[in-house]
Amino acid sequence: MASQEALRNDEAARVSVLNDPKVRGLIYQAVVFVLLVVFVYWIVGNTVENLKRANIASGFGFLSGRAGFDVSQSLIEYNSDSSFGRALVVGLLNTLLIAVTGIVTASVIGFLVGIGRMSRNWLIRKICTVYVEVFRNIPPLLVIFFWYLGVLSVLPVPRESIVLPFGSYLNSRGLYLPKMIWAEGSWLVGVAFLVAVALSVFVARRARARQMATGQQFPVLWTSLGLILGLPLLAFVVAGFPLSFDFPQQSTFNLTGGLQIKPEFIALYLALSFYTASFIAEIVRAGILGVSRGQTEASFALGLRPGQTLRLVVIPQALRIIIPPLTSQYLNLTKNSSLAVAVGYADLVAIGGTILNQTGQSIEVVAIWMVVYLGLSLLTSVFMNWFNARMALVER
Amino acid sequence: MAVGDLSYVRTEMSPAEKPPRGEHGLAAWLKKNLFASPGDSILTVVGLLLVAAILPPFVRWAFLDAAWVGADRSVCSTVVQGGIQPEGWSGACWPFVKAKFELFMFGRYPIDERWRVILVGILFVALLVPLLMPRAPRKGLNALLFFIVFPVVAFVLLVGGWFGLEHVETSLWGGLLVTLVISYVGISVSLPLGVLLALGRRSKLPVLKMLSVIFIEAVRGVPLVTVLFMASVMLPLFLPPGTTFDKLLRALIGVALFASAYMAEVIRGGLQAIPKGQYEGADSLGLGYWQKMGLIILPQALKLVIPGIVNTFIGLFKDTSLVSIIGMFDLLGIVRQAFSDTNWASPQTPMTGLVFAGFIFWIFCFGMSRYSIYTEKRLDTGHRK
Numbered sequence: 001m002a003s004q005e006a007l008r009n010d011e012a013a014r015v016s017v018l019n020d021p022k023v024r025g026l027i028y029q030a031v032v033f034v035l036l037v038v039f040v041y042w043i044v045g046n047t048v049e050n051l052k053r054a055n056i057a058s059g060f061g062f063l064s065g066r067a068g069f070d071v072s073q074s075l076i077e078y079n080s081d082s083s084f085g086r087a088l089v090v091g092l093l094n095t096l097l098i099a100v101t102g103i104v105t106a107s108v109i110g111f112l113v114g115i116g117r118m119s120r121n122w123l124i125r126k127i128c129t130v131y132v133e134v135f136r137n138i139p140p141l142l143v144i145f146f147w148y149l150g151v152l153s154v155l156p157v158p159r160e161s162i163v164l165p166f167g168s169y170l171n172s173r174g175l176y177l178p179k180m181i182w183a184e185g186s187w188l189v190g191v192a193f194l195v196a197v198a199l200s201v202f203v204a205r206r207a208r209a210r211q212m213a214t215g216q217q218f219p220v221l222w223t224s225l226g227l228i229l230g231l232p233l234l235a236f237v238v239a240g241f242p243l244s245f246d247f248p249q250q251s252t253f254n255l256t257g258g259l260q261i262k263p264e265f266i267a268l269y270l271a272l273s274f275y276t277a278s279f280i281a282e283i284v285r286a287g288i289l290g291v292s293r294g295q296t297e298a299s300f301a302l303g304l305r306p307g308q309t310l311r312l313v314v315i316p317q318a319l320r321i322i323i324p325p326l327t328s329q330y331l332n333l334t335k336n337s338s339l340a341v342a343v344g345y346a347d348l349v350a351i352g353g354t355i356l357n358q359t360g361q362s363i364e365v366v367a368i369w370m371v372v373y374l375g376l377s378l379l380t381s382v383f384m385n386w387f388n389a390r391m392a393l394v395e396r
Numbered sequence: 397m398a399v400g401d402l403s404y405v406r407t408e409m410s411p412a413e414k415p416p417r418g419e420h421g422l423a424a425w426l427k428k429n430l431f432a433s434p435g436d437s438i439l440t441v442v443g444l445l446l447v448a449a450i451l452p453p454f455v456r457w458a459f460l461d462a463a464w465v466g467a468d469r470s471v472c473s474t475v476v477q478g479g480i481q482p483e484g485w486s487g488a489c490w491p492f493v494k495a496k497f498e499l500f501m502f503g504r505y506p507i508d509e510r511w512r513v514i515l516v517g518i519l520f521v522a523l524l525v526p527l528l529m530p531r532a533p534r535k536g537l538n539a540l541l542f543f544i545v546f547p548v549v550a551f552v553l554l555v556g557g558w559f560g561l562e563h564v565e566t567s568l569w570g571g572l573l574v575t576l577v578i579s580y581v582g583i584s585v586s587l588p589l590g591v592l593l594a595l596g597r598r599s600k601l602p603v604l605k606m607l608s609v610i611f612i613e614a615v616r617g618v619p620l621v622t623v624l625f626m627a628s629v630m631l632p633l634f635l636p637p638g639t640t641f642d643k644l645l646r647a648l649i650g651v652a653l654f655a656s657a658y659m660a661e662v663i664r665g666g667l668q669a670i671p672k673g674q675y676e677g678a679d680s681l682g683l684g685y686w687q688k689m690g691l692i693i694l695p696q697a698l699k700l701v702i703p704g705i706v707n708t709f710i711g712l713f714k715d716t717s718l719v720s721i722i723g724m725f726d727l728l729g730i731v732r733q734a735f736s737d738t739n740w741a742s743p744q745t746p747m748t749g750l751v752f753a754g755f756i757f758w759i760f761c762f763g764m765s766r767y768s769i770y771t772e773k774r775l776d777t778g779h780r781k
Binding site for chain 1: 429430432436439440443444446447600601602603604607613614616617618619620621622625626629630632633634635636637710714715717718720721728732735743746747750751753754757758761762765
């Protein structure tokens with residue numbers, strides 16, 4: 001009886017306001033927010049006080065000051081009279097250079113090794129497994145030192161350079177390649193290349209539309225290859241071979257001329273490529289194993305040849321699994337390029353560090369680093385997300 | 397039909413035929429695994445050439461031609477370089493590693509006090525091994541000792557200054573000691589902090605969620621080198637004027653914060669993989685937030701992401717080598733510093749030192765990854781096919 005009375009009681013249950021999850025949530029957030037504000041206030045106060053004592057003016061005005069230090073490798077015009085801002089741009093370009101070349105090489109090695117780990121061939125399988133297990137479990141910094149101190153710095157002095165084919169030389173100061181010098185009229189080759197790419201895209205679209213409409217296939221790959229290789233070649237001949245080479249010359253103590261690639265760059269490039277490739281290999285393997293065997297069997301049952309099966313059935317599905325982790329590996333490589341500071345390759349962090357030591361503008365330099373790296377991360381992930389969306393499974 | 401009508405009935409099984417020739421034995425294995433098709437044969441030859449190009453020279457360098465005993469650089473350099481080896485000699489310089497071994501392990505920790513480091517090492521192994529063995533009893537007590545008591549004891553022993561122990565500056569620490577201290581602190585701070593950040597990111601409270609997202613994305617977006625620079629240059633700026641700050645502590649803070657952002661993302665993956673029914677089931681039982689998370693969600697989520705967590709640990713262990721960039725002497729840093737010792741400087745010294753350091757790093761990382769595979773198999777309760 002008592003329970004029925006209680007049920008008839010229309011009053012809401014009396015619960016303390018403090019036990020309401022919403023109220024609690026608000027209180028928690030308010031407390032955290034206030035603590036954060038106090039903390040930030042404290043930090044800012046301390047920082048201002050410290051900066052005042054060290055006599056450092058804050059702000060980005062220092063960027064236009066004279067840098068006064070030299071940079072070993074630069075893609076743009078730079079000397080010690082240039083400004084700090086220009087030095088940072090040099091660093092940024094060097095970071096991008098190592099990131100792009102590293103990503104391309106790491107992808108190639110990674111895909112080869114990843115596929116190799118699933119080969120029918122026992123020897124290839126074992127070699128690829130050993131490669132992955134060795135490089136995955138060693139710090140990248142150690143790999144960089146291995147190339148830099150262990151391999152490149154014990155190469156012979158310039159006088160006894162190792163002679164490579166095509167007039168190239170290898171010695172302890174780096175790799176010397178013939179430098180390409182484009183004469184007048186070479187713009188024609190570039191234009192021809194662009195036209196060829198545009199034409200190939202057009203042909204691919206038309207071929208696809210025709211196959212959709214009539215079922216007839218068109219050899220798109222060969223046509224495109226022919227266009228992309230043939231047109232620039234034709235333009236090259238028409239323009240009258242506007243290319244000459246500047247070969248490195250051996251003089252008494254050094255090599256002059258040619259294109260010199262510094263050992264710092266080679267060490268960093270090789271180390272980052274080999275290190276990241278071991279991770280990419282694992283991602284590729286997981287991606288291909290992730291496509292179930294039934295897919296392959298079904299495509300054979302439809303009469304597709306092994307090559308077509310791989311190209312039209314397995315790889316598109318594997319890419320869906322591969323792309324997201326691959327993106328983060330590309331980002332890792334870009335971030336790991338900051339290890340350049342250990343061998344003195346002038347990337348963004350190395351140059352920023354030099355500026356930081358010279359001017360003491362630590363907050364500004366760190367802010368620039370953060371903005372640049374966050375920007376790079378954002379750009380890479382935007383591009384990869386776009387690529388991923390194109391590849392993603394289209395469901396209802 | 398009567399049995400007698402049949403002209404012939406066999407009453408015993410005939411012995412099994414041997415497999416056809418070419419289906420067993422060495423030749424068959426070779427044909428199947430190495431020479432299945434012309435393309436395969438070419439690959440095999442390429443592979444053999446690759447192995448022949450790498451393995452014999454390495455074995456010759458590391459073992460056959462290597463210098464094993466000696467007191468200084470002369471055993472590791474050729475006559476032209478001022479040593480005793482013939483012209484064109486190339487081999488590992490193991491006496492260098494032998495002479496510097498203690499330096500690589502302890503750094504410049506005072507020689508008379510090194511028993512303290514060894515004692516901490518023994519304690520560490522004695523507590524870690526039973527924790528890792530699923531059969532060993534008293535996991536709770538063991539974890540308490542390892543994560544609460546051990547750090548205090550290790551701190552007192554390593555730093556000193558109490559109970560008549562001599563105080564040892566952290567600037568004297570070095571080598572594997574520093575690598576392991578940073579890894580241990582990084583791992584044991586980043587896991588709980590990562591859990592908190594992941595919960596914050598999945599929280600329904602907007603302020604907490606936003607703070608977690610900002611922290612995680614900002615830290616994950618920048619390289620560890622800049623975080624370390626920040627910890628070593630900017631932390632002193634943030635504190636009241638005149639505060640001095642231990643260099644090792646700065647590196648520890650940098651590494652721990654960096655690792656916890658990565659850990660948070662791994663754990664978030666686990667939290668997202670738990671079906672909604674589990675959350676609702678916990679709610680309907682009347683569990684509060686922390687009870688729900690601690691008793692129902694996290695045990696399942698953490699189990700799911702063990703491989704990811706161990707991968708983060710391995711990454712953290714490898715990343716400790718970066719502290720050498722801000723002027724600390726971890727294993728890699730001190731090995732590198734030892735190259736400049738004029739008593740041992742020779743063309744072979746850097747390679748030898750790096751191979752040694754690489755081997756030590758490799759053993760730790762490989763061990764961790766094997767253990768993770770083992771745990772994954774053991775904890776697999778069959779939810780996944």
